[in-house]
Amino acid sequence: MAPPVFRTENLTKVYDTGKVKVHALAGVDLELYEGELTVLLGPSGSGKSTLLNILGGLDTATSGRVWFRDLELTGMGDRQLTAYRRDHVGFVFQFYNLVASLTARENVQLVTDVSKHPMRPAEALALVGLEPRLDHFPAELSGGEQQRVAIARAIAKRPEVLLCDEPTGALDSKTGVQVLEALQRVNDELGTATVVITHNAMIRKMAHRVLRFQDGRISSVETNDTRLAPSEIEW
Amino acid sequence: MVMHALDRKLLRDFFRLWAQVLAISMVLACGVAALLTSFGMYQALGDSRDAYYGRNRLADLWAPARRAPMSLLPEIAAIPGIRTAEARTEGMVMLDLPGREEVAVGQILSLPASGEPLLNLPILRSGRLPDPDAEAEVAVNEPFALANGYRPGDRFSANLNGARRELTITGTVLSPEFIYALGPGALMPDKEGFAVIWMPERAVQAAFDMSGAFNSVTIALYAGASEAEVIDRLDALLDPYGGTGAYGRDRQISDSFVSSEMDQLWTMTVVLPPIFFGVAAFLVNMVLGRIVALERSEIGLLKALGYSNTAIAMHYLMLAGLTAVVGILVGWGFGAWMAHGLATLYADFFNFPYLIFRGSWTVYAISGLIGLGSAAFGALRVALKAARLPPAVAMQPPAPPRFRRGLIDRIMARLRLSQPAMMILRNLVRWPIRAAASALGLSMAVAVLAAASFFDDALDKMLDTTFGLANRQDVVLMFTEDLPEISLDELRSLPGAMQIEGQLSEAVILRNGHLEKHTGIEARRPDSDLSRVVTDAGRVTAVAPGGLVLTERLAEQLGLAIGDPVEVEFLSGRRETVSLPLHATIPQYIGLGAYADFETLNAIRRQAPRVSVANVTIDEAHRAEFHRALNEMPALAGTAMLTDMLRSFKDTIQKNIDITATVYIVIAVLITVGVTYNGARIQLSERARELASLRILGFSRGEVSFILVGETMVLALLAQPFGWLAGMGIAWAFTQGVTSDLYEIPFVIVPSTFARASLIVLVTALVSALIVRRRIDRLDLVAVMKTRE
Structure with missing residues (x-):
């Protein structure tokens, strides 16, 4: 088996709102591996997004430890986390978060400007099938196209991990499938460890592994022996 | 790249x-x-x-005297601290300019026999300086020449100590002594009617009967020399020769x-x-x-x-x-x-x-x-x-902004305000700092406008008091020497002269302890109708015998309160010192005046009533004859045409005030647009969803616009009183910064000034808000509701 990309030990995140303490993560131990496509399932508030944010260096844990390869993320300062995100991590969000005033190509360029060995923006956009739409602004693209720009933007720096929070959440099934195809292609061709959060249980069928979350804990882990292609998934 | x-x-x-x-x-x-x-x-x-x-x-210093012998100059030059001392002869002359109806006034300065003076060196602008031996050659100040269209070679005539002389202009000059060339009794420079004339020493001395003598010394000091000490020693030396007190640049008019x-x-x-x-x-x-x-x-x-x-x-x-x-x-x-x-x-x-x-x-x-x-x-x-x-x-x-129910809500509930009105008020209360800062910005626009128009109000007050009440004469005739009051009768024969009143002026130093001030005392008959003393309340008052009336600023500078004794040192004739009580103070916007009763002043001087100046009103129909007659008068040192002066002063100042007012209106409009336009845009951006929801719920465009425009206008209205206050503050700061011995700007703002400032700002604010309001019409209701904030 490939070496783990991420490893966590008793990872805990508590949100203190003053009156009540919310345990978003209540001691999570897991390992995620190179080249693996993992799907995280679970109801709202079960801790999936919190985990993803901590793995991606957007948030810090209350207690417990987390490593990216040999690099321990827990205890890192803002500056180190910024460098970590810039060098290793790609993000895809439910609401695309494209910069409205930049074209597709320029949105990708946002990443290539600050990374060490990036693809050309056009190359990254080709990988998600958007060569013809290079110079369109977000407002001129469909939701699915926008999300694929977001994926191109995430992978343009050749990240070692790709973290996706509800990438198809705002899309209908047809455009959703296009996005999933782009994700799978990146995972296959670049070997990028990919973590996908979804509410859509059908998507689990394209994963190598599926982790289910409940109340801040992993409630079950299942491994798919046979994976479905995105085009075979319907919702 | x-x-x-x-x-x-x-x-x-x-x-x-x-x-x-x-x-x-x-x-x-x-x-x-x-x-x-x-x-x-x-x-x-x-x-x-x-x-x-x-x-x-x-x-650095000027020291006028009546007549001092040239032999005194080496003594003056030997005073420690003096680097250069130069003697000259000065005099005021009446000019008869070809093609000009009114008489003009000239100030004659002698040029040394060596040619150029050591101090106050004029810059030659055209032609040449007069030949030191010539008798009727002069150089004149350039503005006078330009205003009258004179070139070297042109001639005009002057009444030199009673003798009429044709003078030839050899050149035009500028002098650092006359950057601001103000004629006697003038409010502002009159380029056409006031000349500075440089004439060879020999010719001037001959004309003024000053051979071997001088009546003015100019002095340059060594760096670090004590001005006050030199002045003391100068005054002591010149005292026997009618010195009226040396002064530094601080009292030099131009500077x-x-x-x-x-x-x-x-x-x-x-x-x-x-x-x-x-x-x-x-x-x-x-x-x-x-x-x-x-x-x-x-x-x-x-x-x-x-x-x-x-x-x-x-x-x-x-x-x-x-x-x-x-x-x-x-x-x-x-x-x-x-x-x-x-x-x-x-x-x-x-x-x-x-x-x-x-x-x-x-x-x-x-x-x-x-x-x-x-x-x-x-x-x-x-x-x-x-x-x-x-x-x-x-x-x-x-997270959505937290609104709390507070005092304001209870008040609003009491007032039974509509929901849109509540939305406006809640938003203001929700962002108090932003609301306060916006109102402050708008109040600054009001303040700038009010402060700018304040000059207009202040000027009106200044001119009303100075000319409408205090000085109503058309012409002031200044005599070369004080004349017996009786000689005013001769003036009554001047063609066109209607009222003629005399006035005695004395150069004095007023003292209170160690505080002192050079100024002049004026005295008139109590029944004078033309030149009068005006009190705080705008009432005309006579100066009671046996005491002084001072301008408030002068009394303040001398640290005097009403009833205090004032030491008065006369600078001419028998230079005696007397003590007079301060009877009253008056506001006076131009100059630092001191006033005494006519009989009292003459009695102190131990003389039968004399006058230095005649105040005259003239019949406009006989204006030309009046001026022609003045040209023939020997004892006249100068004239001030008050009515003309006031007219040209008003024209000039009004033009400047109009320009300034326009600039300030533009400025206030820009500030108002800056604050209201941005404020409304931000409000619209924050509330697009809210406003779109209201539209979906069935509110009309007008009702929705009311919320947007209403908030802007509530802020604009709130800003007004603060703007008025700040405007008064700025105006007050201006009056303080500008007040000097020369003049004081009265602190008056009339209500219409505030009203105009408010109107401009409120209208601009409304227009700015309405421009933003048009975006409500274009609000894409569906799109706004679909996209996330």
């Missing part, structure tokens, strides 16, 4: 926000322009004055006016630009704050992508920076134009041979830096806040 994507976003945001950027830039531009104009002109005036004084050796103008410019520099820079900083803060709020998720994204806090802070600072750059460039252009206009205006009043803008690049740099600084100041907190947003939080939509 390929532009970075983040920079491209910066530029596109900048252009997308052009209207808001422009509104802010214009306010900033006003600040830069005001600073450039006032501070730049202050520097230019100061530099030009210093260079002119230095190169042309302006004297006093230049300094007073510089004081005004300095006051402008300190008062105005900070208002603009403050408002601009607030606007940058408000607009950028909203942009950062709107771009929370983009900031989160950039952080997720690995952009550092510094890069993000810089991104927003750069946006403010670009805005500042636009403002600074416009301000430089506008300021250069205004400075040019002001320089042209100054050329009307001040006669400099050159204006030095040597320090100008530093003024540009300073105004630019302050402009950038104020934008950065406004942006800094917001940029840091953007940089500090934790990435995970930045990706979430912001």
Whole structure:
């Protein structure tokens, strides 16, 4: 088996709102591996997004430890986390978060400007099938196209991990499938460890592994022996 | 070079926000322009004055006397501290100019036999200086020559000590002594009617019967010499020869006016630009704050992508920076134009041979830096806040603002306000600092307008009091020597003369303990109708026998209260010192006057009633004959045409006030647009969903617009009283900064000034809000509801 990309030990995140303490993560131990496509399932508030944010260096844990390869993320300062995100991590969000005033190509360029060995923006956009739409602004693209720009933007720096929070959440099934195809292609061709959060249980069928979350804990882990292609998934 | 994507976003945001950027830039531009104009002109005036004084050796002291022998000069020169002492003869003459109906007045200065004087060196502008041996050759000051169209070779006649002489102009000159060339009794320079005339010493002495003598010494001091000590010793030496007291540059008329103008410019520099820079900083803060709020998720994204806090802070600072750059460039252009206009205006009043803008690049740099600084100041907190947003939080939509039920809600419930009215008031209460700052910005616009129009009100008051009540004569005739009052009867035969009243003037030093002031005492018959003493309440009053009435400023400078004894030293004749009680003080806006009863003053001087000046009203129909007759009068040293002077003063000043008022209206409109337009845009952006929801719920466009426009107008209304107060504050600061021995600007603002200021600001605010309101019509209801905040 490939070496783990991420490893966590008793990872805990508590949100203190003053009156009540919310345990978003209540001691999570897991390992995620190179080249693996993992799907995280679970109801709202079960801790999936919190985990993803901590793995991606957007948030810090209350207690417990987390490593990216040999690099321990827990205890890192803002500056180190910024460098970590810039060098290793790609993000895809439910609401695309494209910069409205930049074209597709320029949105990708946002990443290539600050990374060490990036693809050309056009190359990254080709990988998600958007060569013809290079110079369109977000407002001129469909939701699915926008999300694929977001994926191109995430992978343009050749990240070692790709973290996706509800990438198809705002899309209908047809455009959703296009996005999933782009994700799978990146995972296959670049070997990028990919973590996908979804509410859509059908998507689990394209994963190598599926982790289910409940109340801040992993409630079950299942491994798919046979994976479905995105085009075979319907919702 | 390929532009970075983040920079491209910066530029596109900048252009997308052009209207808001422009509104802010214009306010900033006003600040830069005001600073450039006032501070730049202050520097230019100061530099030009210093260079002119230095190169042309302006004297440090002037010492007038009645008649001193030339043999006294070496003694004067030997006073420790004196570097150069130069004697000259001066005199006032009446001029008869070809083609001019009214008499003109000339001040004659002797030129030494060696040619050029050692001090107060005139600059030759055309022709040559008169031949030292010539009897009827003169040089005149350039403005007088230009105004009358004289060139070297032209002639005019003068009444020299009773003898009429034809004088030939050999050249025109400028002198550092006459940058501001004010004739006797004049309010402002009269280029046509007042000449400075340089004439060879021998000719002047012959004309004024001053051979072997002088009546004026000009003195240059060594650096570090004590002016006060030299003056004491000079006065002691000149006392037996009718010295009336030496004085320094502080009492030299021309320099006093230049300094007073510089004081005004300095006051402008300190008062105005900070208002603009403050408002601009607030606007940058408000607009950028909203942009950062709107771009929370983009900031989160950039952080997720690995952009550092510094890069993000810089991104927003750069946006403010670009805005500042636009403002600074416009301000430089506008300021250069205004400075040019002001320089042209100054050329009307001040006669400099050159204006030095040597320090100008530093003024540009300073105004630019302050402009950038104020934008950065406004942006800094917001940029840091953007940089500090934790990435995970930045990706979430912001929590809806928390509204609480408080006192205001209970009041609103009592008032049974409509829901839209409640929305307006709640929003103001929800963002109290923003609301307060917006109102403050608008109040500054009101203040600037009120303060600018204040000059008009103050001038009206000044002229009403000075000319409507206190000085109602058309002409003042000044005699070469005091005459018996009885000789006024001879004047009654002057053609066209209607009323004639005499007045005695005495040069004095007033003292209270160690405080002293050179001034003049005027005394008139108690039943005088033309020149009168006017009290605080605008009532005409007679000066009671046996005491003095002083202007408030003079009494204040001498530390005198009513009833205190004032020591009066007369500077002419028997130079006795008497003590008179201070009977009353009066406001007087021009000059530092002191008044005594006519009989009292004559009694103190132990003389039968004498007069130095006649105040005359004339019949306009006989104006020409009146002036022709004046030309034949031997004992006349000068005339002041008060009515004419007042007319031209009003014309000139009114023109300047109109220009200034227009500039200030533009400025106030720009501030108002800056604050209200940006405020309404931000409000619309924050409330687009809310307003769209109301439309979906069935509110009409008008009802929805009411919320948007209403909030702007509530703020604008709230701003008014503060604006009035601030305007009074600024006006008061101006009166304090500008008050000098020469004049005082009365602190009066009439209600219509406030009303006009408020009207301009309220209308501008309404128009700005209505421009933004049009966006409500274009609100895409479906799209607004679909996209997330």
